């Protein structure tokens with residue numbers, strides 16, 4: 001791994017598959033300067049590295065690594081045997097552990113990282129893992145930040161960094177509006193490649209930050225902000241290496257010489273794709289993705305709502321407009337405090353006391369911004385030629401103005417460096433780089449997301465806000481809520497920002513997260529995605545009919561991965577060798593390493 005403290009300039013896309021597009025370099029450099037300005041030295045934890053996985057002796061581990069090195073070349077196998085000097089930042093992050101450090105740096109850590117160059121090499125790694133019973137944990141690019149990043153769930157797993165050498169865009173079809181990508185293709189890279197070909201008519205559905213892998217984000221069921229929005233729903237066709245080394249293609253790709261795998265996702269028979277999303281049942285090495293046609297015209301709009309208590313009315317107005325596609329994109333309804341924080345300024349500029357920042361200060365600060373004094377901001381976009389947009393915007397305006405004190409902020413009055421224009425880019429399929437700035441709220445700012453799904457209904461929004469508020473107040477944490485509105489549901493995203501060098505801040509963040517997950521489940525809300533450390537808890541909330549779903553998942557896991565080598569514990573699904581041995585992470589400190597694994601006698605020779 002590179003010595004990140006020695007890096008001076010952020011790599012661009014021409015230098016690294018994970019780099020920043022040149023057009024965004026200035027933004028990256030600004031964000032990086034702010035991050036590093038806020039950093040204080042990380043306390044070095046005593047740990048013996050490399051972390052050897054449970055059930056494997058040091059001698060077997062060393063032999064296994066030598067064997068893998070012989071198969072793939074010394075430059076493609078890196079032992080993780082030195083404590084990181086620095087965790088870097090979003091664009092230059094570690095691939096051995098969770099840079100957000102929610103569990104302390106010793107827990108979710110890799111023993112080594114391996115860099116395959118092809119599907120065939122991924123197969124070799126899988127067979128190797130079976131031979132030595134070494135847990136492996138695939139990442140596309142490792143930017144699942146807020147949910148575990150590049151970290152493996154089981155300490156000492158070998159991380160398979162797919163993206164470093166498997167980062168080709170295999171196809172862009174300008175007629176069908178589709179593409180075919182490998183794991184190391186970021187939204188940035190895909191967008192830039194499309195521009196380089198002059199395909200102005202193709203749009204990429206981009207998330208808040210564009211550095212993530214298209215495959216990784218889609219498999220985690222991430223969200224973009226154009227009308228396509230739901231990445232999983234818009235993918236088509238996977239190539240997958242199974243835990244026992246076979247390769248399969250899903251959908252139409254199963255038919256040799258098919259030319260429909262990127263345009264018809266289902267193929268024939270049961271749809272297998274779902275088994276490989278948020279799962280530990282296979283390693284996705286290629287994916288087809290649909291691209292949106294340029295709607296030939298678009299304009300962002302911004303509404304400010306005066307009172308926190310306007311929330312329910314606003315949400316109930318949104319629902320029918322969204323379902324009927326008058327509101328066309330996954331928009332965000334964000335709190336005023338986030339609008340303050342996304343300037344990149346630290347909290348102490350505004351308030352230097354412990355406990356949540358007082359409302360009076362939020363009101364005073366937001367009043368200084370282009371949006372003026374408000375509690376909620378709706379960032380949306382209308383698409384199509386002017387007369388089509390005008391039709392929809394008039395309906396939206398009439399509906400939103402039913403809320404007393406609602407104001408439409410004229411984009412012409414918003415300075416070009418305002419966050420609004422970043423949302424404008426993102427909703428128009430142009431990946432940007434602004435979202436991270438709220439991490440500077442506290443020094444060494446890390447984040448972890450609470451992400452429950454709810455109906456687009458005012459009373460649901462109020463219930464979730466009430467529980468989040470109560471738990472944040474108990475933990476003394478500022479509340480950063482954003483509602484991301486899908487077609488019939490919404491994801492409430494609450495990002496907790498904490499100083500990762502302070503154990504008490506980390507623990508407060510985790511206590512708050514755990515309490516919110518349980519509170520939400522008691523009311524009938526589940527998370528769409530979660531951090532590695534919370535996967536057991538969240539999986540446990542999906543318990544209908546005596547945990548029927550988990551039993552089913554475990555049966556499939558045991559059938560497809562008899563040695564339990566692939567990402568044990570991911571999504572709370574533990575292979576047989578680990579089950580009943582205390583690996584689940586919960587409110588106690590237990591669980592990180594469990595009580596070992598079932599001895600070798602239980603393992604299967606392939």
Ligand code: EUG
Nearest residue numbers: 208223449451482484491493
């Ligand atoms: C965000 C959105 C997400 C997510 C994590 C973060 C954005 C934060 C819609 O999904 O899972 C402002």
